[in-house]
Amino acid sequence: MTVLEKLISRFNSKIFIYFLIAITAIYTLVFTFLHNMHSDGYILGDWLVNYQDGGFKRRGLSGSFFFLLQDLTGIKLNILVYGFQFIIISLFFYYYFKLIQYKETTFLYLSLLLSSVGFVGLLNCVDYVGKKEFIIFLLFAAFTYLIDRDKLTKTKEWGFCVALFISTLFHEVTLFFIPYFLITLYLKTGRIEPARYLKYILAVFIPAVLLLLFGKEINEGQSLHILKERGVIFTRGIFFWNIDERQYIAEHFAEYRLYFLSLGISIFHLAFYLKYVVERKIIAILLIGAFLFSFPLFYLAIDWGRWMYIHMMLIIILFALFLKRSDSVYASEIIIVNKKFYITLLIIIFSLIYRVEMSGRGFTFEGLFYRICVAPVELLNKML
Numbered sequence: 001m002t003v004l005e006k007l008i009s010r011f012n013s014k015i016f017i018y019f020l021i022a023i024t025a026i027y028t029l030v031f032t033f034l035h036n037m038h039s040d041g042y043i044l045g046d047w048l049v050n051y052q053d054g055g056f057k058r059r060g061l062s063g064s065f066f067f068l069l070q071d072l073t074g075i076k077l078n079i080l081v082y083g084f085q086f087i088i089i090s091l092f093f094y095y096y097f098k099l100i101q102y103k104e105t106t107f108l109y110l111s112l113l114l115s116s117v118g119f120v121g122l123l124n125c126v127d128y129v130g131k132k133e134f135i136i137f138l139l140f141a142a143f144t145y146l147i148d149r150d151k152l153t154k155t156k157e158w159g160f161c162v163a164l165f166i167s168t169l170f171h172e173v174t175l176f177f178i179p180y181f182l183i184t185l186y187l188k189t190g191r192i193e194p195a196r197y198l199k200y201i202l203a204v205f206i207p208a209v210l211l212l213l214f215g216k217e218i219n220e221g222q223s224l225h226i227l228k229e230r231g232v233i234f235t236r237g238i239f240f241w242n243i244d245e246r247q248y249i250a251e252h253f254a255e256y257r258l259y260f261l262s263l264g265i266s267i268f269h270l271a272f273y274l275k276y277v278v279e280r281k282i283i284a285i286l287l288i289g290a291f292l293f294s295f296p297l298f299y300l301a302i303d304w305g306r307w308m309y310i311h312m313m314l315i316i317i318l319f320a321l322f323l324k325r326s327d328s329v330y331a332s333e334i335i336i337v338n339k340k341f342y343i344t345l346l347i348i349i350f351s352l353i354y355r356v357e358m359s360g361r362g363f364t365f366e367g368l369f370y371r372i373c374v375a376p377v378e379l380l381n382k383m384l
Contacts, residue, residue, distance in 0.1 A: 008337055011107070011332075013109065013332045013333070013335075014105045014330050015332070017100065017109075020113055024123065028130070029089055036078045036130070044078065045234055045237035046131070046237075047062050047063065048077060050064045050226070053219065054217065054222070055220075057211070057216040057217065059218065060169075061169040066084075076231055089134050091142070092134055092138040095138065096141045096317060098145050101329050102329065102331070103326060104326045104332065106332075108272075111344050112316050114351050115312055115351050116352075117262070117305070118309075118312050120352065121356065124355045124366075124367055124368060125305070125358055132170055133173065135167045136167065140184075144321060147188045148321055168204045168208055175204040175205065175208045176296065176297050176307075178201065180318060223239050224239055227239075245300060246299065249302055252360070259305065260362070261362065265354075269347055269351075270315065271284070294307060294311070302360075303359045305357050355370070
């Protein structure tokens with residue numbers, strides 16, 4: 001065994017993952033705070049869509065909830081929203097940590113986290129932070145953790161259904177990722193349970209149908225005035241959004257077609273991972289089904305990178321189920337320098353080179369390497 005092989009064999013993927021969790025959590029919380037304090041119209045604004053302006057509407061429950069809290073406490077909306085975001089984001093990282101804590105991680109599993117649309121996606125794009133999908137991440141991480149530990153009681157299961165119902169009223173995107181909850185149930189039990197799945201399906205479809213039939217526009221004309229009276233002034237963001245998203249995609253398809261390249265890279269990555277997973281054919285079919293179920297999002301909304309990112313984050317959580325159990329919190333598979341290692345290493349290096357934007361450019365060479373090594377130098381040159 002060469003010196004290089006000895007060094008590589010001592011690499012502990014679990015410790016690296018712990019480090020990545022900590023860095024990503026801190027980064028996410030810091031930049032979410034900055035977005036809120038600067039009254040970002042897309043991140044903070046999305047949490048402040050409300051029923052006070054025009055009545056029942058999609059995403060409006062969150063704003064009305066924070067209005068009520070402000071009336072009760074007198075605390076600024078920016079702070080109230082951040083407090084909620086802080087809890088949601090922190091709990092997600094906590095449950096993900098608990099999920100993998102007594103699992104033996106692998107170099108290949110680490111590569112998923114380092115995917116440009118995995119954990120690194122947060123570091124690559126500041127606009128990913130503070131979004132409402134962290135509610136979905138939290139629910140799915142906690143759900144997967146309880147299932148993995150055989151602690152999902154009937155009471156807790158009904159609790160998750162209620163939470164999914166509320167989450168759909170916070171953001172309708174919850175509907176399009178419900179298949180991951182059903183996939184997790186199936187993979188854990190090994191049997192199809194239609195009656196059990198129906199609870200989860202109805203939990204998201206009922207509020208979605210109500211929103212479709214009775215939901216008003218996000219801005220019925222008074223939102224900005226109501227928010228101004230409550231101390232928040234937006235100059236851009238969701239309350240100003242008034243474009244035909246399908247037409248926008250068509251007009252910018254030269255940029256959007258690059259998402260197919262990023263998607264192809266992610267599919268190759270996942271296919272390579274599944275080569276080393278038992279029941280890979282069933283899992284592959286289920287994941288394709290989950291992606292197809294979310295296809296309307298890609299047709300209706302411009303945030304293609306965001307939808308890809310949510311898929312990958314949920315897959316990372318799901319795949320933690322297949323990691324071997326261990327008695328050690330530092331358990332990590334010993335790396336063997338072979339073909340699998342080299343392909344995984346190339347995937348990681350390439351993942352750190354490219355970037356997938358939330359909307360717009362589907363592939364650029366402005367990944368983590370660029371943001372760490374090149375962007376600061378360019379900024380310094382401009383300053384000088």
